[in-house]
Amino acid sequence: MHTTTIIGLEVHVQLQTKTKVFCGCTTAFNPTQPNVQTCPVCLGLPGSLPVLNREAFTLAVKTAMALNCAISPYTKWDRKQYYYPDLPKGYQISQYDLPFSEDGFVELEPLETEEGTGETRRIGIIRAHLEEDAGKNTHDDSGRKADSQVDLNRAGTPLVEIVSQPDLRSPSEARRYLEELKLLLTYLGVSDCNMQEGSLRCDANVNLHIHTDDGHKIPTPIVEVKNLNSFRNVELAIEYEEKRQLEQWKKTGQKIGDVAKETRGFDAARGVTFAQRGKEEASDYRYFPDPDLVPVIVSEEFLEGIRSSLCEFPADRRKRLAAAYQLSTYDASVIVGQGLEFAEYYEEVAKLCGDGKQASNWVTQDVLREMNERNQTIAQFPLRAAVLGNLLGRITSKQITIKSAREVFATLLSETHARQVLSSHQIDQIIAEKGLALVTDTGAIEQAIADVVAKNPKIVADFKGGKQGAIGPLVGQVMKAVKGADPAVVRNLIAEKINSM
């Protein structure tokens, strides 16, 4: 017997608009000042009239394009009716039978493992629709059963709900899908996807296909795990469900259709999912077209305007970087995976220094390491691309060695103070002060080699006896004597010198 895990994700993404989707209240994240960002529209007061935010619709369409969805020429808004204290109107404005987009996909890069490179995985998107967020409830957990508090600052914030096909097959694949989605949406600037602030939230639909030894396939009942607030928790909740559903099936033999779809929560502290009391007749939302809102008919000009404003998608950028700068797919993925600004930084450095591979090594190792140590984003990093490009250019043109460049890099960064921007001029200074300029004065090098060779007859004998590695210490000694010499050149010169003896 073996099992396959079947996962579909519903992701809610907050769009980066200034105002709410149907009114002019700000969408600023403001949990310390509850209920100061509301108006008659988002409070659902009688007589108020919602009007669609053009920017919200534009960002939603951008999102759908990035998900390779078909954009519907005609779309409308519906009322999804249920009672919950964070929903002031008693209904949520959402989209039911005519969402603005459907039928797309997200591609996941092939995984490189010890067994080789895997296949590109294409995860289907059933639909993406635009809706409004609810408010936020805070519950008293002191045990005294005090009232719950409702903050409606967030009510009416524009959300795109992205519903995937049940195409994901493992907890880690679900995580990779979310990471790719986040990268895509932050690249496009449609959402900041900040999970701490609730800009990206996820529900996971999970069940197992149990393949029995006699060739039968038994699907277990589908469980929806709600409100997963980190990628790690998505992974952990699905891992837990894999084990729980298998045990449950062994115990009860229940398969899909035997029981109603169950809604569960995830307790991150204990690492378990738990049954939630289902909302009473939760499936009876009685959707109907919202008479307050008019349909949107999308023209080809409108779509073309958005299409032409789209930046390069991460997947395309990976391919282009790998081809244009002779990078491995892994390096291209690391660079693109750090976000749009990081990729821009890399490309500027690569162009300036004329060596894409060298630029990649520095950006993915030295720069990333320093950024992480300083807890900075690439935008905050004091060594700008122009300066790093200038420094690395000196390696390409053989003015300094890679080792010297590292010394300049470290010195530059150690000399930075807050908000100080480093300049290429400082590179000249450091190179001069530390005597790092590559010595091309062969006279000085030859003199140093002659001295070192004369002082180390044993090593010379070893090398002559066939021990290629023996001259390492000699290279070191010459380098010490003539700062800034190119070690490769020195090594060759020493070998020549000894061979001619």
Place this chain on the structure above:
Amino acid sequence: MASQLDRETVLKVARLGRLKLADHEVDDYLNKLGQILTYVEQLNEVDTEDVEPMAHAVELQNVFREDVVRPSLPRDLALSNAPKTDGQFFLVPQIIDAGG
């Protein structure tokens, strides 16, 4: 054709609308809602074979507002219709189910 409205349906609709109906009210609504349904059911007699489904009753389309912040209500005004507040939040009886 008389509609198949029964007491159970009336009670379900009432429950969804969070309405508590007394027995005589159930009978009253059974009668009234039944009349409405019967009236609307006349539409079934119309031949709609070649008619495009209508998704919306209004002829207007593409009405947008620009993404410009407008002043919100002061908090005390926003809370002024609420049955219960603490001056900052709307207060509601404790929600047992944390899911939403």
